Amino acid sequence: MHLRQRKYxxxxxxxDRAGAPAPPSDPNREADQKRGEDLLRGLTKLGFRxxxxxxxxxxxxxxxxxxxxxxxxxxxxxxxTQLLTR
Numbered sequence: 001m002h003l004r005q006r007k008y009x010x011x012x013x014x015x016d017r018a019g020a021p022a023p024p025s026d027p028n029r030e031a032d033q034k035r036g037e038d039l040l041r042g043l044t045k046l047g048f049r050x051x052x053x054x055x056x057x058x059x060x061x062x063x064x065x066x067x068x069x070x071x072x073x074x075x076x077x078x079x080x081t082q083l084l085t086r
Contacts, residue, residue, distance in 0.1 A: 032069070036061065039073075039080060048084050056083040 036057055043053045060079055061069045067079045 032061070035069075035073070035076075039077060042077065043080060043084070046081075048081075052084060053080070056080050059083060 039057055040050070040053055043056075044050050057080060059065050060067070060076060060083070063069070065079050065083065067075045069076065071079075
């Protein structure tokens, strides 16, 4: 078998092998997820524990934090560190 051969025929973008179109993705949800991952990575690199950081980020994302989740990233990061150091 040649290394560049595909095992299956190419499918159009957004379709799975059964031929049904893929469900539309929510760009806000993807952006929120990426933002949470970026914040988690940054805070754990600063030395905070992953479990506690996840809990603080969930609190912010649920709206119970001091700033809204969609505030600028530096404000959300500052609020998360305040929650983690109280």
